[in-house]
Amino acid sequence: MENIMVKVIKGRDSVHLGVSLGVGPGRANNIDDVTLVQYMLNLWLQHPETALVKSNAGDRGKPLATDGIIGPKTKAQILLFQEDQKYSGFSFICDGRMDRYDSDFASKRIYYSMYLLHISLMALHGVPVHEMRYFPGFPKRILAMARRASQAA
Template sequence: MAKVIETDDGTMLTVDLGVGPGRANNRDDVTVVQYLLNLYFQHPNQARVRELAGPSASRKLVVDGIIGPRTKAAIATFQDAIIAMDNAQIVSDGCVDRIRNETMVIRGTSALYTIFELNSYACALYLDDNDITDLRFRSDFPPRLVPIVNRYLPAWARWKSRAS
């Protein structure tokens, strides 16, 4: 159910049904979240985050699309880390919800969706703020997500990626 969408801020990999406690935890949605969490926590610039967060941030998640205690802990750790280190305005509920609007309003305050922040960090850390679909060229890009990106891309872009 995961998909690629276009927002005012660019292209994003997003979840459709939500990931975390009380959410549908569709396999494609969980795969997107696990992959983006790994990109965030495993980047060399995030050593301080790993140090502060402990084991839940230092071990790479298996990107299998199955929600488990390590994935749930990584979501909560990510939310807590970006609130503490970057003063981000997001909901820290251990869930990754689908985007309904650009921001959500919680208790009178505007807050960003966790999936938006995961995409922002992936673009900033790995893609020099380029299009998120360029992740498909990475060797660690989950094969399960290739059809999702290909549905979004025009035919010439899909052909180009195979020819490269």
């Protein structure tokens, strides 16, 4: 059995899917972590409420293949998301990477982009990412972790 790297993170009042090793420049870019980030970025950018971001993004606004391969398109969309979040009012790490976080990250008063992506999707779609396993196109590679997160919730 292949080692799945996507991580289930239990917070005080919620459960999140997160990356184990990080995605982006200088990170491990494990296939499962990258697949999760690609899927989440697609959901964020293809939502009607982000239409303005998408229309201003040019080539960066095109859907990503959820193939688990980090490339220039995935890196560009990570930066696009982070650029958009600059206006969110949150203090967060904006470095072109989606890093792992633990359940007490909020006490550090700086948020991780991966967490902001998760809460953005919850706000847009009304359900946590692990419950999006019922959405069309949810990557089979990370389905087991989404089920595990649901059981932990």
